[in-house]
Amino acid sequence: DAGVTQSPTHLIKTRGQHVTLRCSPISGHKSVSWYQQVLGQGPQFIFQYYEKEERGRGNFPDRFSARQFPNYSSELNVNALLLGDSALYLCASSPGSEGVYGYTFGSGTRLTVV
Amino acid sequence: SQQGEEDPQALSIQEGENATMNCSYKTSINNLQWYRQNSGRGLVHLILIRSNEREKHSGRLRVTLDTSKKSSSLLITASRAADTASYFCATRNNQGGKLIFGQGTELSVKP
Numbered sequence: 001d002a003g004v005t006q007s008p009t010h011l012i013k014t015r016g017q018h019v020t021l022r023c024s025p026i027s028g029h030k031s032v033s034w035y036q037q038v039l040g041q042g043p044q045f046i047f048q049y050y051e052k053e054e055r056g057r058g059n060f061p062d063r064f065s066a067r068q069f070p071n072y073s074s075e076l077n078v079n080a081l082l083l084g085d086s087a088l089y090l091c092a093s094s095p096g097s098e099g100v101y102g103y104t105f106g107s108g109t110r111l112t113v114v
Numbered sequence: 115s116q117q118g119e120e121d122p123q124a125l126s127i128q129e130g131e132n133a134t135m136n137c138s139y140k141t142s143i144n145n146l147q148w149y150r151q152n153s154g155r156g157l158v159h160l161i162l163i164r165s166n167e168r169e170k171h172s173g174r175l176r177v178t179l180d181t182s183k184k185s186s187s188l189l190i191t192a193s194r195a196a197d198t199a200s201y202f203c204a205t206r207n208n209q210g211g212k213l214i215f216g217q218g219t220e221l222s223v224k225p
Binding site: 004031033035037039041042043044045048050055056058088090092094097098099100101102103104105106107108110 | 144145147149154155156157158159162202204206210211212213214215216217218
């Protein structure tokens with residue numbers, strides 16, 4: 001079984017540009033969450049989607065948006081990139097919305113904004 | 115903002131020794147989870163302990179939870195060089211699936 005897959009693995013963007021990150025959850029998992037991890041810190045919650053509906057939003061500006069598709073894959077979009085958006089972006093999947101057994105994380109997308 | 119703190123921030127031990135990491139959190143929780151991260155890549159789920167549990171074991175891992183003190187500890191027994199990684203605790207409350215992570219403990223196990 002494939003785990004959680006994220007693409008791309010690395011990305012370099014210029015300030016002001018837009019970026020789209022993609023995540024495919026484990027087959028059968030209906031919940032996808034996004035986290036941002038700045039170097040030296042723990043991951044910070046951005047969004048959770050379950051059955052294509054937003055179930056939670058972290059303390060991030062409106063430049064950050066996401067959606068979930070009918071096949072449960074997800075995209076995270078960030079507009080008007082800032083240097084401070086440079087981070088590892090992690091996607092996590094779980095069967096249900098509550099993650100009662102824990103989450104499976106992908107390997108992440110390393111975003112560098114220059 | 116982070117839920118709480120992990121202690122120590124960094125830990126260096128010899129192979130075969132035990133490693134203990136502590137985690138404190140601020141609000142009431144549904145469960146607490148521990149994750150491992152190698153070299154800034156994806157997180158690997160290690161163990162989950164529910165708020166009504168006090169201790170849990172999984173292989174060489176032992177987790178304790180004290181909800182009165184809002185703290186947890188992760189013990190890795192008979193450590194190996196391959197255990198070298200960052201370890202994070204994460205809490206989930208009763209309102210949805212959001213995880214709140216600590217700052218992490220960087221463990222180095224020397225052969």
